[in-house]
Amino acid sequence: MQVHYNLSKTDNLKEVDIIVAGGGSAGCIIASRLADADRDLSILVIEGGTTNENVVDLIYPAFMAKSLGPESKYNHYYKAVRSEALGNRDLVVPTGGVLSGGSSVNLMAYTRAQRSDFDSWETYNGPDEAQCHGSNGPMQVSGGTFRSLGLEDSFVDAVRACGWPEIQNLQTMDADNGVQHAIRYVDLNRKRQDTANKYLLPRIASGRHPNLHVLLKTEVIRVILENQIAVGVKCQPNYLFQEATSLPAQKIGAKKMVIVSSRAFGSPLILERSSIEDPEILKAASIKPVTNLPGVSNNYQDHQLMVYSYKSYLAPKKTLNSIIYGRASPQDFPSNSTELPEDQYFSIAAFTPYPYSRGHIHVTGPTLKDAPNFDTGFFTNTHTIDIKKHLWFYKKQRNIVRRMTVFRGELEITHPKFPSTSKAACLRHNVGTTWHSMGTYKIAPQEKGGVVDHKLNIYGVKRLKVIDLSVPPVNMAANTNNTAIAIREKGASIYIKELGLGL
Numbered sequence: 001m002q003v004h005y006n007l008s009k010t011d012n013l014k015e016v017d018i019i020v021a022g023g024g025s026a027g028c029i030i031a032s033r034l035a036d037a038d039r040d041l042s043i044l045v046i047e048g049g050t051t052n053e054n055v056v057d058l059i060y061p062a063f064m065a066k067s068l069g070p071e072s073k074y075n076h077y078y079k080a081v082r083s084e085a086l087g088n089r090d091l092v093v094p095t096g097g098v099l100s101g102g103s104s105v106n107l108m109a110y111t112r113a114q115r116s117d118f119d120s121w122e123t124y125n126g127p128d129e130a131q132c133h134g135s136n137g138p139m140q141v142s143g144g145t146f147r148s149l150g151l152e153d154s155f156v157d158a159v160r161a162c163g164w165p166e167i168q169n170l171q172t173m174d175a176d177n178g179v180q181h182a183i184r185y186v187d188l189n190r191k192r193q194d195t196a197n198k199y200l201l202p203r204i205a206s207g208r209h210p211n212l213h214v215l216l217k218t219e220v221i222r223v224i225l226e227n228q229i230a231v232g233v234k235c236q237p238n239y240l241f242q243e244a245t246s247l248p249a250q251k252i253g254a255k256k257m258v259i260v261s262s263r264a265f266g267s268p269l270i271l272e273r274s275s276i277e278d279p280e281i282l283k284a285a286s287i288k289p290v291t292n293l294p295g296v297s298n299n300y301q302d303h304q305l306m307v308y309s310y311k312s313y314l315a316p317k318k319t320l321n322s323i324i325y326g327r328a329s330p331q332d333f334p335s336n337s338t339e340l341p342e343d344q345y346f347s348i349a350a351f352t353p354y355p356y357s358r359g360h361i362h363v364t365g366p367t368l369k370d371a372p373n374f375d376t377g378f379f380t381n382t383h384t385i386d387i388k389k390h391l392w393f394y395k396k397q398r399n400i401v402r403r404m405t406v407f408r409g410e411l412e413i414t415h416p417k418f419p420s421t422s423k424a425a426c427l428r429h430n431v432g433t434t435w436h437s438m439g440t441y442k443i444a445p446q447e448k449g450g451v452v453d454h455k456l457n458i459y460g461v462k463r464l465k466v467i468d469l470s471v472p473p474v475n476m477a478a479n480t481n482n483t484a485i486a487i488r489e490k491g492a493s494i495y496i497k498e499l500g501l502g503l
Contacts, residue, residue, distance in 0.1 A: 023047025024101020
């Protein structure tokens with residue numbers, strides 16, 4: 001088993017049992033669980049980005065700002081079409097573009113969706129054990145060792161003063177309408193918990209999984225179908241990391257299964273280039289259709305975000321500003337990454353848990369160079385319900401912050417200047433992404449716009465599964481990483497059972 005960085009040097013990987021197209025959070029878990037189930041299975045994970053191993057800016061939470069910026073090489077960026085609903089802006093939505101995907105670059109928030117969120121996917125009539133948290137899993141969760149308890153306490157006290165109780169464990173999947181001190185995917189050694197470093201890379205280092213391989217800096221163009229059976233993938237080097245060569249795209253065969261796990265953006269684009277879509281959309285992109293699945297890519301969702309910042313009475317060591325302004329930066333961290341006057345700030349992020357708006361992402365041609373047609377759909381729902389929710393959010397968070405003991409005033413440039421003619425106009429010009437893209441390949445009956453079945457198989461195609469955040473049919477009231485991990489674990493267990501294997 002080994003990690004490969006160059007497609008041209010993988011002659012021993014012309015055919016494997018299972019290909020996992022995408023080495024994000026999902027791909028790392030799926031490949032690891034399958035390798036544990038049967039070490040004789042030959043498994044290849046193909047990831048377009050580079051490794052996250054020993055990358056300081058990704059490992060240590062305090063340095064996360066560098067990986068969030070537009071210049072980061074650890075993300076993919078998708079530019080949406082200009083939207084009148086967003087004040088004629090064209091939003092750019094990032095997604096993780098490195099081994100382990102979003103769990104390498106996100107804000108590490110540990111929040112669980114409600115039980116009712118998952119219940120909305122199905123009708124369940126079985127037993128319901130009251131087991132809420134595990135204690136032996138690979139991903140550690142804690143409050144972290146670098147935290148501003150004064151800020152947290154001030155926020156919790158203010159929320160309580162506004163009428164909501166403090167709940168010691170909001171992550172039971174049933175608790176709601178309360179406040180809890182922050183819990184994160186951070187261990188007690190101050191390190192981020194991502195699925196590559198917790199699942200995949202330890203198995204590589206152990207040497208006990210000789211048939212598990214990872215191919216980095218390589219992009220999957222499409223799944224190869226023969227008589228509507230997935231038999232492999234076509235891929236090529238990622239030009240962002242490797243010098244342009246005359247090396248043509250290569251085919252790698254899959255004897256048992258292709259699992260597409262390239263996130264809510266990448267998965268539908270791969271599958272549309274594989275001729276799986278509404279025939280009219282494919283014909284417009286010069287792609288010959290082999291299936292008729294009009295639900296593909298038409299259920300795009302994101303938690304629509306507004307961030308409001310405030311000045312505080314916090315001491316310099318109680319915020320991340322000392323890092324942002326270079327006073328505590330690592331050797332290669334930028335000394336000044338903001339134009340704001342130096343001060344001690346904190347921010348409140350308000351996002352829409354259950355947006356009514358829907359967007360889409362579609363291919364416009366058969367190659368990776370063809371820019372997709374992407375529309376976030378933000379604020380396009382009828383009756384402006386999503387906007388009305390944000391107006392409510394703004395009023396409530398402002399009431400809370402003004403009761404915080406650390407509050408020293410607003411940072412005006414981050415707050416809406418509501419015109420007398422239209423309060424909605426200001427929100428349209430300021431709403432952004434929460435990086436919580438999902439829903440583009442939803443689980444549902446085919447007659448209701450579904451693309452995958454309850455076992456994550458694509459309708460009308462054999463030996464092809466989708467396992468990532470593209471499959472939730474509806475949204476959830478939580479940061480999405482925890483739900484993504486649950487989907488990946490469940491998807492791996494479904495396929496392990498289909499293979500007749502046991503752990």
